[in-house]
Amino acid sequence: MSIRSQLGSLRRQVISCVSSRRVPLGNRGPVVSFCFDDFPRTALTTGGRVLKSLGVAGSYYVAAGLMNKVNELGEQFHREDLDAALADGHELGSHTFSHVSCRSVSASTFLADVQKGRQAIEQLTGKSDSGNFAFPFGDLTLEAKRLVSADTVSCRSTWKGINGPDVDLNLLRANSLYGGRDQCVMTQKLIRENERKKGWLIFYSHDVQETPSRFGCTPALLEFAVSCALQTSTRVLTVSEVVANLACLRDHASAKAALPLERGKGLVLDKESRH
Numbered sequence: 001m002s003i004r005s006q007l008g009s010l011r012r013q014v015i016s017c018v019s020s021r022r023v024p025l026g027n028r029g030p031v032v033s034f035c036f037d038d039f040p041r042t043a044l045t046t047g048g049r050v051l052k053s054l055g056v057a058g059s060y061y062v063a064a065g066l067m068n069k070v071n072e073l074g075e076q077f078h079r080e081d082l083d084a085a086l087a088d089g090h091e092l093g094s095h096t097f098s099h100v101s102c103r104s105v106s107a108s109t110f111l112a113d114v115q116k117g118r119q120a121i122e123q124l125t126g127k128s129d130s131g132n133f134a135f136p137f138g139d140l141t142l143e144a145k146r147l148v149s150a151d152t153v154s155c156r157s158t159w160k161g162i163n164g165p166d167v168d169l170n171l172l173r174a175n176s177l178y179g180g181r182d183q184c185v186m187t188q189k190l191i192r193e194n195e196r197k198k199g200w201l202i203f204y205s206h207d208v209q210e211t212p213s214r215f216g217c218t219p220a221l222l223e224f225a226v227s228c229a230l231q232t233s234t235r236v237l238t239v240s241e242v243v244a245n246l247a248c249l250r251d252h253a254s255a256k257a258a259l260p261l262e263r264g265k266g267l268v269l270d271k272e273s274r275h
Helices: 003-017 041-045 047-053 079-087 107-125 142-149 181-197 219-230 239-251
Strands: 022-024 031-038 059-062 091-094 132-134 154-156 166-168 200-205
Touching (some): 003 142, 031 041, 031 219, 031 239, 047 219, 059 132, 107 142, 154 239, 181 200
Parallel strands (some): 031 059, 031 200, 059 091, 091 132, 132 154
């Protein structure tokens, strides 16, 4: 391992340990969440259609400054897509306003952009975002983690792994869902590993189209991943739904055991590549 790799590994260990907000997953797993960052229109028009056909919902992390733009991921979301996502039961989380890396600006500038992004979602939809945040590019710094986590319900990274048995709400781990059917074996392996561990597995992607960008996936891969999860004992829930249940567990930490999530594989009605 090179010195650079060793330093990078050490840096991750430090960030993982500092400014943590850990809660036990308890018997709430296995659970899987599907996230879409930025978000490209196809994540909703195509990806959302896949999710809806299977009776589940996803978490869309919005970078409001990208609205109506076109980039390597394709056409970005339009104003009406936000309403459509909410109408279909999806979650709107925040992803800064400008889609800026916390490693490219000062901590105060980054925090201001995070707050601007959250305010923009509320101004556009008339509703607050879910309070769940994802770091653009998966970039983290100690100061950014500390500042952003103080004002959000959860912060999601792009650091690989399964969340549990203790979940750090300030650094949720997530795994990319990129490519096509050639990724089915690896995807199924992750889902089965998560089932064995009774953990919380988070997938993230961007565009969803037949010829996706290098940061997106095909409709077939997304459908396979969701279907694979639903064929096991796994529940497919939005990040918001899982975090809400974890908050209940945290608030009742003195209880001997956590209550399980509502049965079913759809919504709970009551209650590393860089991009």
